[in-house]
């Protein structure tokens with residue numbers, strides 16, 4: 472794997488592949504790589520001839536200075552992991568390379584960015600994301616770019632961006648990778664103390680509680696959200712937002728009639744975490760591999776197998792179920 476730091480170096484590293492019409496996959500990351508990132512790199516390796524991983528902690532998308540300052544950084548470790556997972560090129564530019572003096576352009580997606588994360592973090596967060604992702608796509612000109620469903624709203628926004636700007640790239644969204652106890656992997660998990668790490672299970676517990684009610688036949692958004700909030704209480708965690716929304720428009724829903732996105736954010740001490748699940752009335756489930764060792768299934772009284780496994784539905788055991796439904800939909804997802 473070759474590490475490059477400038478746009479020019481990146482372009483020359485990819486020039487031969489482009490001349491030979493090889494397919495190029497891009498995995499944008501902010502580093503502190505974990506298995507969630509590695510799942511994106513693995514998929515890119517399976518599908519593309521050349522795999523580029525970008526590593527850039529984008530200051531423009533951090534609405535809190537302290538969050539930016541304490542964001543974990545370890546390029547050596549990231550480079551070793553990316554190489555071992557099959558990346559060909561690591562693009563690790565400086566802030567000055569991405570935002571040189573005189574930089575004055577931003578890319579903004581309206582509407583979708585005003586809800587959920589946008590409402591909580593302010594417009595600059597998604598403006599920072601959409602600007603940097605547009606730049607990374609222009610720099611690497613990939614055939615496919617890979618994002619995690621963990622950042623469901625980000626995927627929706629980036630799909631909108633790619634469609635609206637006629638960007639010649641396919642956006643792939645992959646399922647959320649979780650720790651064995653259900654916590655969604657996140658670079659920020661490393662910042663949690665032992666006590667906070669235990670309390671962070673409030674997020675998957677909230678999703679599981681709502682999913683169990685859906686499986687029991689509940690369709691009222693209010694009831695599902697109340698159950699999710701209630702499940703967080705023993706962990707002493709309050710959601711910053713908790714919403715059942717249309718997965719395409721992100722508009723709040725009052726009833727579950729088809730697929731919906733259950734999304735939440737919560738602060739555990741100083742660390743802000745997000746999580747989500749696609750929920751659908753039971754008949755819409757397609758089933759998923761069942762592993763009773765994982766969280767969720769064990770405390771689902773209605774559990775009778777994969778098709779009724781809340782853990783599977785939110786991606787604990789069978790994340791592919793969620794992603795298969797999302798891939799190719801009119802919505803998109805993405806992060807930080």
Ligand code: AMP
Nearest residue numbers: 500501507618619621622647648656806
């Ligand atoms: P980040 O480094 O947080 O900007 O994330 C880079 C990419 O990895 C984004 O597309 C994220 O959605 C994705 N990602 C982060 N966490 C996970 C996870 N637990 N499972 C799958 N993808 C993830």
